[in-house]
Amino acid sequence: MIEDRLRWNRKYSEGRESILHPSLLRFYKLARRGKALDIACGTGTTSIFLSRKGFEVVAFDVSDVAIRKARTKAKKEGVKVKFKRIEAEKFSFGVCEYDLILNFYFLDRGLFPKIKRALKKGGVLIFETYNEDHLGVNPEFKREYLLSRGELLREFIGMEVLYYSEVSNITTFVAKKP
Numbered sequence: 476m477i478e479d480r481l482r483w484n485r486k487y488s489e490g491r492e493s494i495l496h497p498s499l500l501r502f503y504k505l506a507r508r509g510k511a512l513d514i515a516c517g518t519g520t521t522s523i524f525l526s527r528k529g530f531e532v533v534a535f536d537v538s539d540v541a542i543r544k545a546r547t548k549a550k551k552e553g554v555k556v557k558f559k560r561i562e563a564e565k566f567s568f569g570v571c572e573y574d575l576i577l578n579f580y581f582l583d584r585g586l587f588p589k590i591k592r593a594l595k596k597g598g599v600l601i602f603e604t605y606n607e608d609h610l611g612v613n614p615e616f617k618r619e620y621l622l623s624r625g626e627l628l629r630e631f632i633g634m635e636v637l638y639y640s641e642v643s644n645i646t647t648f649v650a651k652k653p
């Protein structure tokens with residue numbers, strides 16, 4: 476995991492910034508305005524947006540450069556977000572904690588059961604990342620970080636699917652915990 480941290484620190488030091496994903500803007504309103512978790516939050520763009528919209532946001536990322544940038548941005552914008560520098564596998568998700576969980580462009584399959592447990596009843600998950608068609612765009616991309624066709628539908632079976640798409644190399648899954 477130290478390699479992840481160094482690799483991402485380098486990217487963020489070179490100026491990489493997180494963007495506001497169109498699917499966030501489209502779907503966040505499906506969740507109750509409560510507590511949100513932003514998994515692998517990068518420089519905090521999603522978290523800061525949600526905090527402005529009235530969510531209480533917890534966010535984490537392995538990169539200390541990203542978290543430093545996120546904290547600076549939040550402070551400058553007068554927004555409160557609990558940013559933590561921690562590896563995903565060490566983060567304590569808790570049980571029935573969140574009204575909204577975001578997972579944008581990060582894939583750690585070991586988190587799937589933790590995400591399910593951490594959602595409150597009626598809580599919403601917005602999960603978007605690359606699928607295996609991404610190899611056609613970037614053949615160097617590690618296959619283990621790519622979703623297979625229908626994978627999230629199978630893994631999160633039992634949740635009420637509110638939206639699902641596999642458009643080209645991107646999979647978007649939005650679902651509610653019953």
Ligand SMILES: C[S@@+](CC[C@H](N)C(=O)[O-])C[C@H]1O[C@@H](n2cnc3c(N)ncnc32)[C@H](O)[C@@H]1O
Pocket residue numbers: 476479480483492493494514515516517518535536537538541561562563564578579580581
């Ligand atoms: C493609 S970026 C996505 C960032 C943000 N979610 C977004 O959509 O803009 C992937 C993020 O995962 C973080 N990351 C990589 N490995 C991680 C790990 N083991 N634990 C937590 N975060 C990790 C990186 O630091 C990076 O910020």
